[in-house]
Every structure is written in structure tokens, then in C-alpha cells.
Amino acid sequence: MVAKYLVVLLAITLLVWGNYNVSATEFVVGDAAGWNVPDSPTTYSSWASEHNFSIGDILVFNFTSGSHTVALVNKTAFETCNTDDTISVTSQSPSKVPLQEIGQLHFICTIGAHCSSGQKLTINVSDHSSSSSSSSSPPLRAPVSAPLSSSSPSNLTPLAIVSSASFVFFLLVDVLV
Known part of the structure; x- marks a missing residue:
């Protein structure tokens, strides 16, 4: 009898744990163009307006290490490009920034006149209830810099989680019947 309850508890834990990790999205800043001095000063604001960012999501800044930086700054430093x-x-690429708080985040490049040339980004982070991309195409996925262990839940695709949940369901039916 105790074994049945442990199996049920394990199944519920797996389903909740799997669901939580599926909702996070990695957004590659600037998509294929990456984090560089843009052709237009509105490049990054236009890119940000195409996405909804939520707690748990990750921004990935791809750039040539040493040629650019990713600096988190306050609103005043963002508006004035105050690099001090x-x-x-960080000056190492790729730079992954987990989104952990609701509100605005401001990023600039601190190299030369890159910020004043438009290499700056403001995003609005909301809670999970509004996590979805407003563009018709999904965001580019960031390259994985290190292999994930096979036991890592972030390594599971939604299909794998559904398959796992189905397996657990059939296991429960078999145990309980």
C-alpha cells in the first residue's frame, strides 16, 4: 500500500517538475545578427517589441568576445549611455542572462560609441502567465555550450515529458489495479 502512494507521489512530482521547466525560453538577442553595433538605432527596441519576456526565460547575447560587452545598467545610464x-x-560570449525579476532591464555595450550607435536593449519582464512570443516565428534557440546530463529536466522536450507522463500514468494504472 505504501508503495502505491510513493508511486503516485513520484508521478505528481515528475509532472509538476517537468511542466515548470518547459515554460522557460531562451531568446537570442538580435536573432541571427546577434549583439553587435546595429545598422539602425531602433534595431534592438524593434527586436524586443516582437517578444514577451517572463521570469525564468534566458537572454543569450552572442558576439565576438573582446569586441563587445553586455552591461546591465539602470535606466539613466541606459538613456545617457553612461558606461561608468x-x-x-561581461565580455565573454555567449553571455546568458536569466530573467529573475518582474520589471524593466536595460543593457548596453560599454565599448567606444557602441551604445550611442544603438547597441542597447531594454526589455520588460512579466510573470509566467504571459510567456509567449508575439511573433509568428519562435525565437532562435541558443547554442548549448556544454552537454547537459541525461537526468537534467531542461534536457527534455515537451514530447519527452508527455511520453514520460504517459508512461507514469500507465505505470500507475498497472500498480493500482
């Missing part, structure tokens, strides 16, 4: 007033800076 940064919250955090």
Missing part, C-alpha cells in the same frame, strides 16, 4: 555606471558587465 554599470550594475554588471
